[in-house]
Amino acid sequence: MSDQAEVLRELMRTTTGQPVESKQSITENNQEHKTRVITIASGKGGVGKTNFATNLGIALASFDKKVVLMDADLGMANINVLLGFIPKYNLYHLIRKQKTLNEIIVNTKYGVKVIGGASGFSRIANLSDAERYTVVSGLLALSEADYLIIDAGAGVSNNVLAFVNAADESIIVTTPEPTSITDAYGIIKIIATESDNWSPKIHLVVNRVQSASQGKKVAERMSSIVATFLNTKIEYLGYVYEDSKIYEAVRKQKPFFVYAPRSKASQCILQTAKIVGNITELDNKGIKSFLRRLAKHTAVDMKR
């Protein structure tokens, strides 16, 4: 048993215990400053998660918040495509100890920082103790951020669920299409029933709506079904209009919130970001707790 494995186990056991390593300042920081960790996921792919996560992050950053976007979608890591840059390094280099967190994180001109994941995250459920320690202790430096927003991808793979279950809050994105709604229910069901004694707060966003009332209807139906069959509460966070400006912005590789700030979609994002910023009743636990749960979930996955 390596020392690192022991430290990792300690991190998994305690919330306020010993510092993970000699990074005293980070630990102290973390006690004062609680980063909100929000995972964006969906049942079905192509519902607008990456656009939502990226533009929500940019909107929150426009309120002078420190926002880190993490691209944890394995199959289709594309936050960088939406923002028009090619990341040099990603989580893989952190795992391999080739780069530090500061070297893999990209400062964008949109006020958000981005961590590219792709090849690194595809291995997150299969990391050795030593590798997981490297990731977890590397990411601890994120405790300076106000928000860590994770684009976790679609579906109910171990990878998506590990991130969703580790975060304080999860935003499930759906469209009004029946297939998207059914698949959203599928992932909510797994979040609600799978977790041991910890469950993230579940929010719903309805994307590509024709009207506000369409979004509200989808959310009401989903809330009532989830309450009846899963005995779980979900909060409706808001909707985003179907808007051709999004398509245009994606083609130009610019975030629509910046490309078309007056568009209907951008107004919806602004409103949603305000709601996210105003949620105060949260008992968010910060980065350390998130990483502890992530380590635990991935460790459990390994035993499966």
Ligand SMILES: Nc1ncnc2c1ncn2[C@@H]1O[C@H](COP(=O)(O)OP(=O)(O)O)[C@@H](O)[C@H]1O
């Ligand atoms: N509100 C919207 N209005 C119009 N088109 C949208 C909207 N949201 C997403 N899209 C379209 O859907 C595509 C997929 O969105 P994306 O965010 O990549 O989805 P996901 O991450 O869920 O796979 C976008 O490139 C865009 O063309």
Ligand SMILES: [Mg+2]
């Ligand atoms: Mg995506």
